[in-house]
Amino acid sequence: MLDIDRLKRIRLNRYPFVQRMVGYVLLVNQNWAPGFEVEFENADRIPDGPVIFAMNHTDRYNYFPFQVWIWRAFNRFTATWVKGKYYENWFVGSFMEKTNQLPTISRGYIISKDFLSAMDRS
16 A cells, blocks of 8 residues: 555665566566567667656556666666556555655545545545
8 A cells, every 4th residue: 555654664775686686587588579679779878877767658568678778788776656556556566665666646546545535445
């Protein structure tokens, strides 16, 4: 569940262990699926210091391949903002915390949670 206590508990890790494990185990070869290829262009334009990457993506092809590539190419780790609803499931929420994923709480999320609470459906 995403609540104030959980938000206070979330800490970013400079070298997130679980993010590295995902890179080693699950995304060993990102181009395994037929018709699917991950390409990165203009890597020389990535600055040495802190940087913000803005991505437009679908949930099927999300930021994990990018995170793994940044780590492998530059030994740098990233933190991403994800939908607050992903933290509703205890397993997915725990995974998100351990891989440096920060919950973004939208107005719609707050309204729906408030409605469910008011209707005693939470």
